[in-house]
Amino acid sequence: MKKSVVAILVILSSVLLAICRAKPMTTGEIIAKCAEAMGGIEKIKVVKTLRFKSVYPDHGYHPLVFEMKRPNLSMNPAVNLVFDGQRACFLKGQDNESASELVNEEEWKDFEVEIAFKFPAFFDYPVEYAGEERFNEKTHYKLAVALPLGAKMNYFIDQESFLIAKITTDFVLYGEERHAEQECSDYREVDGVLFPYGFTYGSRTGQMKGWIHSIEINFPISDGYFDIPDDMD
Helix, strand or coil, X not given: CHHHHHHHHHHHHHHHHHHHHHCCCCHHHXXXXXXXXXXXXXXXXXXXXXXXXXXXXXXXCCCEEEEEECCCEEEECCCCEEECXXXXXXXXXXXXXXXXXXXXXXXXXXXXXXXXXXXXXXXXCCCEEEEEEEECCEEEEEEEEECCCCCEEEEEEECCCCCEEEEEEEEEECCEEEEEEEEEEEEEEECCEEEXXXXXXXXXXXXXXXXXXXXXXXXXXXXXXXXXXXXXX
């Protein structure tokens, strides 16, 4: 009799364990686990400005600089191209010598997308759980973020490491549906936070592999660094 009771308890324990394991994670739990895997939410909260030096082989092997301030400000210092969260502007014209010139409004959402590829938008904007997807022999949680200017970002979180394995985006540009994606690899620590130093990107010849040369967190900026001149209205 005692053996039967023990056997039943063992079976019940196994069933309960299986149920607990099968219980789906909430969106908040997935984000929390991702934050933990990246170094912890407290360290992520401290990250305000970022400077990336990245290599895109089809553009040469000299690192290209991209600067940003969370959640939606950016600067390409090589051509003085700034995004103030709503508009984008060449501060010295497209030739880097003329008067300031706004980028076509249709392209402004593209700047939000670039920021969201560099740093997870689900830490700054509302996010929705979008199911699971399996690729590269692993299952991933899919988190969707709608950016303010209209683009949609999808983040695929590895269910084992809880790091971002892939990012995709979909948006309309000049009346055409656009899709871009980036696979993330070679995570390295920068000031206690993990970032992918390897990434893929779309080029004219298809997906290519790029890499990060360096990342600087919380680099100092002057007041108005990401501002667009008032006379551009």
